[in-house]
Amino acid sequence: MKVIIKKNQQEAGVEGYKVFKEAIQNGAKVFGLATGSTPVTTYEEIVKSDLDFSDCTSINLDEYVGISPDNDQSYKYFMNEHLFSKKPFKKSYLPDGLAEDPEEETKRYNKVIDDNPIDLQLLGIGRNAHIGFNEPGTSFDLETHVADLTDSTIEANARFFEHVEDVPKQAYSMGIGSIMKSKKIILEAFGAEKADAVAKMIEGPVTEDAPASILQKHPDVVVLIDEAAASKLSKK
Numbered sequence: 001m002k003v004i005i006k007k008n009q010q011e012a013g014v015e016g017y018k019v020f021k022e023a024i025q026n027g028a029k030v031f032g033l034a035t036g037s038t039p040v041t042t043y044e045e046i047v048k049s050d051l052d053f054s055d056c057t058s059i060n061l062d063e064y065v066g067i068s069p070d071n072d073q074s075y076k077y078f079m080n081e082h083l084f085s086k087k088p089f090k091k092s093y094l095p096d097g098l099a100e101d102p103e104e105e106t107k108r109y110n111k112v113i114d115d116n117p118i119d120l121q122l123l124g125i126g127r128n129a130h131i132g133f134n135e136p137g138t139s140f141d142l143e144t145h146v147a148d149l150t151d152s153t154i155e156a157n158a159r160f161f162e163h164v165e166d167v168p169k170q171a172y173s174m175g176i177g178s179i180m181k182s183k184k185i186i187l188e189a190f191g192a193e194k195a196d197a198v199a200k201m202i203e204g205p206v207t208e209d210a211p212a213s214i215l216q217k218h219p220d221v222v223v224l225i226d227e228a229a230a231s232k233l234s235k236k
């Protein structure tokens with residue numbers, strides 16, 4: 001793992017953008033993308049730049065179950081707002097939160113990932129070290145699945161909703177088996193509330209109790225964090 005520590009999320013956004021730029025220069029065509037507050041500054045820098053994704057494909061990590069794409073809480077809506085409306089891709093895939101048959105939907109999404117091997121995957125991390133919505137205890141081998149969100153994730157995501165009861169209890173998530181097949185991975189984490197998860201990911205044992213710890217086994221990972229998120233690392 002290559003660990004880059006920046007002063008704050010703003011500065012890290014520039015670094016995140018550079019990783020995308022270099023990937024494009026190296027011929028990357030398929031980008032795995034993430035939502036949440038973490039990737040926002042990277043997307044801002046990409047939007048300001050002259051990077052062109054019109055010949056590229058994007059595949060998002062996750063989507064809430066039961067939420068329509070035009071709902072402003074959907075991850076589809078988030079992606080349109082922060083990136084796709086300003087930097088369109090040739091084709092952008094997200095799980096369909098309203099799919100009638102969840103099993104068929106997970107199969108469809110697995111095929112999307114198999115047909116479009118991911119060159120660069122962007123990840124955030126949950127306070128409990130989840131990646132995508134792969135919560136602690138999820139098998140490292142799993143592909144796309146419907147995940148039951150933990151209370152800690154529901155509580156963390158409640159800041160985006162009016163009431164905590166409004167946070168969906170389930171989400172489609174790309175599995176760790178699929179994430180690990182990405183050629184290169186960049187994981188971003190900002191703020192003191194991510195410091196425990198970051199320490200477990202980088203310095204802890206590789207265990208399904210801390211899903212992000214599996215990244216220690218991936219050959220090409222950049223971890224981009226700010227000083228607050230790095231504060232519990234023993235080596236800096």
Ligand SMILES: O=P(O)(O)OC[C@H]1O[C@](O)(CO)[C@@H](O)[C@@H]1O
Nearest residue numbers: 035036037038123124125126132
């Ligand atoms: O960036 P945030 O808002 O802290 O969220 C962290 C993580 O949570 C998820 O959105 C799922 O809860 C991940 O996809 C994301 O990387």
